[in-house]
Amino acid sequence: MLRNQQWVLRVGFCGFGAVGKYERQVLALPKYSFKGGVHPLHDQHEGKTSTTKLPIRAYVPDSVDIPMSMSIGAPATPIVQVGDHVKMGQKIGEANGFVSLPVHASVSGEVTAIGTKVLLLGGPTTIVTIKNDFQDEWTELSPLGPVEEADPTKIVPAVQAAGICGMGGATFPAHVKLTVGEGKYCDTIILNGAECETHVTCDHRLMIEEPQRIVDGLRAVMRALDVKRGVIAVEDNKPDAIDSMKRAAAGREGVEVVTLRTKYPQGSEKQLISAVTGREVPSKKLPLDAHVIVLNVGTAKAIADAVIEGKPLIDRVTTVKGCVKDHANLRLRMGTIVADVIGECGGYTEEAGKIVMGGCMTGLCAPNDQVVVSKGSNGILVFNEEDAKGYEENPCIRCGRCVEACPIGLNPYRMKHFCDAGDLKGAEANDLMECILCGSCSYICPAKRWLTASFKSTKEAIMREARRAKK
């Protein structure tokens, strides 16, 4: 019965549907995109201008605090003792299980302490402190050789051994993503160069400076999984990166570069897949169920390094912005303390009110400036007191902007109603679990309602409840 009603509605409004289609085809066809979304800081080039032209420079600190947990999954177990001398790239933490990554020393030097530290709103994490001797002496590496000649079966194990995880921020172990389960297949690999997050420019610079390595990484994955199509997707606010990637991709088998419309959250896995392939990831399933694997361009670069040179993932590019003297794109070693990074950038220009690890839309707040750079840290944003101030929640005026902005097609205003009431069942019935916490609704809300925050906590509550029910 309900199906019939929907059908009648659809037929009744096919006229208006045609209008929408026209809009999509005529106005938006040259560039790939998705439904919904917002344009944060659109008038300031997404807040990126100050670092788009700055070349990546390296910074090596005096000592690093390497966390044993830098990705989703079980933390690694330290296998070094205080006083040990370690070389760069030497394994210092052993992975625990399949969804877990080994940890490598990011500098050469002496292990001075093994302790715990509170990082990014989580519980305390085990950290290994290494004092840098600035010798940059690599441990023995076992490269597989040029990507087109490497043994395909050895590529994924090499990725796992190199401790590579998604470097866009979600930090999901890459080898788990690249393991295609039984009965599934993958026909497209998408490299995510959208970088839709505000302020962050690390992927942008990487695509300009090391496009060859990115394409190599993509080819390595394509060969490992025997996939014929590799797409590098870049937003149209980075024309120089598109050019650079197009040049690097020329002549490489099955690799193409597509231009995306600049819109947040274009770089979210589901939205990217829809924009590039026109497919939808079924609800509560993984991209692989749409026969697609999405990797960040930074991840691809790390994979290329692991395959060609055998180097584990020990550094990454991070954009430093806000109330620091010099904005910069820095190549930072894992475990670099944020206070050191800010010192390298000339220190604070005003008193810091908030330090965000990542971009403005999804970044996590640091409790202090002693947190460290890890595999998912694409940005360090320092807010001044004025911008950091909390804001008051006003009553919903039902303007519907959140509904229009939601890339998933949810009703955030209604979900919020159930979240506020503590009605987990009602929230779930309104598809709260489909929410990707992109923050578009909170961004656009004129009443400044704490939508994403309450969705996050309610989602966690629902998951806790589900785990309890299982027990």
Added chain:
Amino acid sequence: MRNKPKLSSVFLNGIITENPTFRLVLGICPTIAVTSGLINAIGMGAAATFVLVGSNFVISLLRNVIPDKVRIPCFIVVICTFVTLVQMLLQAFIPSLYASLGMFIPLIVVNCIILARAEAFASKNGPVASAVDGLGMGIGFTLAISIIAIVRELLGTGCIAGIPIFGAGYDPMLITILAPGGFMVFGLTLGVANIIMKRSENKKAKEAK
């Protein structure tokens, strides 16, 4: 059987603590329908009070005779008798009121208040207490609809009981004597009454502490 209740508290119960209109929200149909004027409201209230007292008294007398299974029809028969009495009396002595109340006189039979008191009170208590309860409830009902009627008539015509209050300069707000205005004024007086009663209850609770 409950303990024998005090008559004064039974009487006040109907007027304040369990006011049929403002606390029990019963008999809303006549409340909306007849409150466009004070005279109508008082007439309706008096008629309902008469029926309440009479039916409560008789039903209480018969409470041990009426079989439980058919009690509702029996109550209705008793109530019907009194309503018919009222109707005939009104028709004979106050034909103008009879004409303006019209259909709502026979409809007293199905007025929730009367049936509810028969069921909830008269069938469980003695005849004197029941009659007092009926009187209290009836007066409570009359007071409530009179208040609503005063507000509606005053705003809607500028008069109370037909006597001009605001003078000729007042431009009556017609909607209050129409049905939608009836609902609005009823809702508002209900709200105000509840606020007042809640305040006095809170005060009592504080004093008790």
Added chain:
Amino acid sequence: MSLHVSIAPHVHSKDSTATIMRDVLIALLPTTLVGVYCFGLNAALLCVLGVAAAVLSEYAYQKLTGQKVRINDLSAAVTGLLLALNLPGNAPWWMPVVGSFFAIVLVKQLFGGIGDNFMNPALTARGVLLASWPVKMTAWYLPTFCKGVDAVSTATVLGGYEASAMDMFLGFIPGTIGEVSKVAILIGFAYMLLRKVISWRIPVVMMASFALCAALFGMEQDMVTSLLSGGILFGAVFMATDYTTCPMSPVGQYIYAVGCGVIIAVIRKWGSYAEGVTYGILIMNIVTPLIDKYVKIPVYGQEKAKKEAKANA
């Protein structure tokens, strides 16, 4: 070092409730000015009183009930102005005051304040005024300069007054303060579209569905007159688009707008009122929660998940 800690996003759009309401007020400015020009100082007085009474009522209510005073979000001012623009130019001074009080206290605040009212406050108040003082609310006068003399009592175009299309477009016809000048309303509409305060959907679809119905039903007036007379354009642009009382989803908005257009056409054709905009929109206001409940936006991936589950079963 003490840092603020909050959950993302850490950046917010500059729009707030107050800026949106301010934009609506700006959009109402042209039609208000034309109204004042047409109907004289009394019209200006009505607008000022309407706004003042609305803001004061909101302030008083929120103070009395111990709530946070939110008159700074300007929503009360918008309601007051909308109400005043819905009055005839020569209405008595107390009408906008009573109407604004009614709109703010009874329709808006008693149901929970901004965002929780189930009917458009200004329009509901207009309905109440219309039912209470039908004669004063339908005493139409020609704009003062039209015939060179003050206050010529007449019918509206819908009531039989003859006017050229240009007069109706510019606003030299009898009617309420806000509704007469179509060009001023369209300027306001363009401004709101530009500022992305409202989408084109409800006004355009409502006008289109009304025009279609008018053609189908065979109105007494010709098509141009039907569209340019009465308050339909004002209603479509400023009343039907009230955030709180129109559906959220695009499809829901189409349904709502079509409903408004059809009901208005039906009332104009067969109803006892010459004008049906107020009741058309109010009826659809009441239907809105139902539309929001049943018109579902497809959730990403759910359709596909269902299909796959079916294929596997």
